[in-house]
Amino acid sequence: AQRVTQPEKLLSVFKGAPVELKCNYSYSGSPELFWYVQYSRQRLQLLLRHISRESIKGFTADLNKGETSFHLKKPFAQEEDSAMYYCALRPLASGGYQKVTFGTGTKLQVIP
Amino acid sequence: DGGITQSPKYLFRKEGQNVTLSCEQNLNHDAMYWYRQDPGQGLRLIYYSQIVNDFQKGDIAEGYSVSREKKESFPLTVTSAQKNPTAFYLCASSMGTSITDTQYFGPGTRLTVL
Numbered sequence: 001a002q003r004v005t006q007p008e009k010l011l012s013v014f015k016g017a018p019v020e021l022k023c024n025y026s027y028s029g030s031p032e033l034f035w036y037v038q039y040s041r042q043r044l045q046l047l048l049r050h051i052s053r054e055s056i057k058g059f060t061a062d063l064n065k066g067e068t069s070f071h072l073k074k075p076f077a078q079e080e081d082s083a084m085y086y087c088a089l090r091p092l093a094s095g096g097y098q099k100v101t102f103g104t105g106t107k108l109q110v111i112p
Numbered sequence: 113d114g115g116i117t118q119s120p121k122y123l124f125r126k127e128g129q130n131v132t133l134s135c136e137q138n139l140n141h142d143a144m145y146w147y148r149q150d151p152g153q154g155l156r157l158i159y160y161s162q163i164v165n166d167f168q169k170g171d172i173a174e175g176y177s178v179s180r181e182k183k184e185s186f187p188l189t190v191t192s193a194q195k196n197p198t199a200f201y202l203c204a205s206s207m208g209t210s211i212t213d214t215q216y217f218g219p220g221t222r223l224t225v226l
Contacts, residue, residue, distance in 0.1 A: 009152070032211055044155075044202065044217040051211070086154060090211065097143075097162055097209040099170070102155040 002027040004089050004103035012109045013077045021072040021106050023061075023087030030092040033063055033070040034100070038084040047072075047085070057081070077110045084108075115139045116218040118203050123223045125190075125197070133188045133221045135203035141216075143209050144186035148172060149200040149220070158201075161186055162209050190223060198225045 003026040013019055025031060033050040048056045050063045050070065061072045070087060087103040116137045125131045135144065146158040157170030161180040175194025180186055186205075190197045201221045206213040 004154075043219045046214050049214075092211060097160065097168070098211070099157060100215065102147075104152055104154040 006103035019074040019077045034088040036086040118218040137205045141205035145204040147202040
């Protein structure tokens, strides 16, 4: 079974401060990890994924297999970063559909 | 935004009634999904379809039914057997189901049972 845990329901930071949204996972095999974001009145969309090794809107996330974590980080928060963020996991396995498991989400509030 | 549409945006239903939520995509995607989103619980998979005329149960399929008669359409019926149907429902689609395929989400339908 796979599980994704986001321990913070709400994270409030001041504009310009660093941001770290925590994500821990439980899965016995090799995972692919994602971060999805939902801005106010917009649909859920993919922010970044581990396999792409990319930085989107200044956000990065590093997969730490030892700590089973995939925390989302940004050095300087901006007001437009305020949104709901979901961490998700999908098994890296061949053969058939591999279900995506989502965390419960963290609301990021950037204070001006 | 385009590609995946869900209707209606808000839906009210009386207890004991079945209701169907619409999901349409014009992205030529093979795979489509239905999720339920509840406060504090994230997204939970209800049903998914990898290809037209085929669909599989997700984690919480009880009280729901789907059909996939056309590639672009994946309607979800919430039946009277669903014990707690009030929720936000999200439809998604992806080109396929390989690891590189990204899921694209619709705007959602908020269902309220009165």
